[in-house]
Amino acid sequence: EIVLTQSPDTLSLSPGERATLSCRASQSVSSTSLVWYQQKPGQAPRLLIYGASNRATGIPDRFSGSGSRTDFTLTISRLEPEDFAVYYCQQYGTAPPMYTFGQGTKLEIK
Amino acid sequence: QVQLVQSGAEVKKPGASVKVSCKASGDTFTTHYMHWVRQAPGQGLEWMGIIKSSGGSTTYAQKFQGRVTMTRDTSTSTVYMELRSLTSEDTAVYYCATELRDSLYFDFWGQGTLVTVSS
Numbered sequence: 001e002i003v004l005t006q007s008p009d010t011l012s013l014s015p016g017e018r019a020t021l022s023c024r025a026s027q028s029v030s031s032t033s034l035v036w037y038q039q040k041p042g043q044a045p046r047l048l049i050y051g052a053s054n055r056a057t058g059i060p061d062r063f064s065g066s067g068s069r070t071d072f073t074l075t076i077s078r079l080e081p082e083d084f085a086v087y088y089c090q091q092y093g094t095a096p097p098m099y100t101f102g103q104g105t106k107l108e109i110k
Numbered sequence: 111q112v113q114l115v116q117s118g119a120e121v122k123k124p125g126a127s128v129k130v131s132c133k134a135s136g137d138t139f140t141t142h143y144m145h146w147v148r149q150a151p152g153q154g155l156e157w158m159g160i161i162k163s164s165g166g167s168t169t170y171a172q173k174f175q176g177r178v179t180m181t182r183d184t185s186t187s188t189v190y191m192e193l194r195s196l197t198s199e200d201t202a203v204y205y206c207a208t209e210l211r212d213s214l215y216f217d218f219w220g221q222g223t224l225v226t227v228s229s
Contacts, residue, residue: 044221098157
C-alpha cells in the first residue's frame with residue numbers, strides 16, 4: 001500500500017507570497033493518478049489539479065502542479081486571501097485497489 | 111455540472127447501522143462512478159469504496175470490508191452507503207463524490223453527512 005506524506009503539516013505565509021506544498025509517495029506512482037484538492041472549513045474538498053499538473057475547470061492559473069515518481073509539488077504563485085485552506089494530495093493504487101490521501105497541509109495566514 | 115445531494119445528519123448508538131444516501135443530478139450515472147469518502151473530526155480524508163453505477167460493481171477499502179455495503183438505485187439516481195457495527199471511531203462526515211469514468215480523481219462532491227456515534 002502506497003503512503004503519501006505531505007509537508008509541511010502547516011505553512012504560514014502572507015497574501016502575495018508564493019506557497020510550495022510537497023507530497024511524497026512511499027513508492028513510485030503514476031503521474032496520471034496524482035491529484036490535489038483544497039478544503040475550506042465546513043466545506044467539501046474541491047478538485048484543484050489532476051494528472052499531477054492539469055488544472056481542473058475554473059481553477060485560477062496561480063495554482064500549478066508538478067512532479068513525478070515519488071515527489072510532487074503544488075505551487076500557488078501569489079497567495080490570495082481565499083487560498084488559505086487545507087490541501088490534500090491523493091493517488092490511486094492497484095495493489096490493493098484503493099485511493100489514498102495524504103494527511104494534508106494547512107496553509108494559514110501569517 | 112453534477113450536483114450531489116446527501117441525506118441529513120444521523121445520531122446512532124454503538125453497534126447500530128447507518129445508511130446514507132446521495133442523489134445525483136441528471137445522467138451522472140452514465141458518465142461517472144460514485145465513491146464514498148469520510149472525514150473524522152479534525153482529521154484527514156479516508157476513502158471507503160466505489161460503486162460503478164453502470165453495473166453496480168463495488169470495491170471497498172480493506173479497512174471496511176465486511177462492514178460496509180454500497181448500493182445504487184438507477185431509477186432515482188441515488189447511491190447508498192450502509193455502515194454496520196458502528197463505534198465512536200466511525201463518527202465522521204461522510205461524503206459521496208463522483209469520478210469521471212477511470213479518470214482517477216473526484217470531480218464533484220456532495221455536501222457531506224455528519225454521522226455521530228454516541229451512547
